[in-house]
Amino acid sequence: MTELPLIGEAIAADAPAARRLAGAKIGVVTFPGTLDDRDAVRAVRLAGATPVALWHADTTLGDVDAVVIPGGFSYGDYLRAGAISRFAPLMAKIIDAANSDARLPVLGICNGFQILTESHLLPGSMIKNDHLKFMCRDQVLRVENNATDWTRDYAVGREITVPLKNQDGQYIADEKTLDALEAEGRVVFRYVGFNPNGSRRDIAGISNAAGNVVGLMPHPEHAVEAGFGPENGSGTEGLGFFTSVLNKIVGDNK
Numbered sequence: 001m002t003e004l005p006l007i008g009e010a011i012a013a014d015a016p017a018a019r020r021l022a023g024a025k026i027g028v029v030t031f032p033g034t035l036d037d038r039d040a041v042r043a044v045r046l047a048g049a050t051p052v053a054l055w056h057a058d059t060t061l062g063d064v065d066a067v068v069i070p071g072g073f074s075y076g077d078y079l080r081a082g083a084i085s086r087f088a089p090l091m092a093k094i095i096d097a098a099n100s101d102a103r104l105p106v107l108g109i110c111n112g113f114q115i116l117t118e119s120h121l122l123p124g125s126m127i128k129n130d131h132l133k134f135m136c137r138d139q140v141l142r143v144e145n146n147a148t149d150w151t152r153d154y155a156v157g158r159e160i161t162v163p164l165k166n167q168d169g170q171y172i173a174d175e176k177t178l179d180a181l182e183a184e185g186r187v188v189f190r191y192v193g194f195n196p197n198g199s200r201r202d203i204a205g206i207s208n209a210a211g212n213v214v215g216l217m218p219h220p221e222h223a224v225e226a227g228f229g230p231e232n233g234s235g236t237e238g239l240g241f242f243t244s245v246l247n248k249i250v251g252d253n254k
């Protein structure tokens with residue numbers, strides 16, 4: 001486990017508020033085949049927190065206040081996306097911490113979402129896109145629930161544009177599970193305008209019952225910096241995930 005240095009561009013080191021934010025440590029997990037860990041680290045920094053690099057074979061989470069499981073092709077998506085990664089030593093720690101009384105906030109993005117369903121931290125499964133092709137596009141999502149650790153900075157009904165890129169993006173679950181998710185307000189994001197993969201009920205992301213574990217297929221960490229995110233909208237509409245969890249952590253520790 002390595003603590004990464006702050007780059008400081010988004011943080012004025014002498015401002016007490018910025019220092020308090022930077023005291024929050026957000027772990028970013030890397031598996032063999034992970035692709036988006038660097039962007040997740042940068043998103044954490046831009047939100048003002050301190051990113052901590054975690055390796056899948058680590059046997060401790062250290063003192064991180066939250067964890068991001070980023071996108072990519074962990075273990076080459078062999079067997080089924082996320083099916084091998086769920087057995088990583090660090091995943092056992094993440095599952096325990098997410099279910100503990102402390103309710104560690106955990107965000108799974110794309111392959112991270114696939115790992116969370118395989119780990120049973122979230123219900124349902126991810127299967128091949130209905131059109132059987134890899135798809136890469138800027139995608140509009142609607143925030144359906146802001147009572148989670150990762151969405152509290154968004155208004156309910158807000159539409160955000162973030163990149164989407166996957167081959168196994170079709171969210172499925174049995175009707176009973178889908179009805180329960182809807183009734184409990186655990187559908188956190190829905191695709192707007194176009195369903196890119198055949199996901200049931202246009203579901204783009206869900207949470208666990210406590211709202212500390214959230215998974216989604218599109219990539220908020222690729223929409224955190226003007227000039228580098230989607231052209232549609234501000235290009236920074238994913239930053240709210242990272243400020244949300246940071247405000248939750250700082251608020252809880254006040």
Ligand SMILES: NC(=O)CC[C@H](N)C(=O)O
Binds near residue numbers: 072077
């Ligand atoms: N961008 C990603 O995380 C890709 C996720 C996954 N391996 C897929 O293609 O479905």
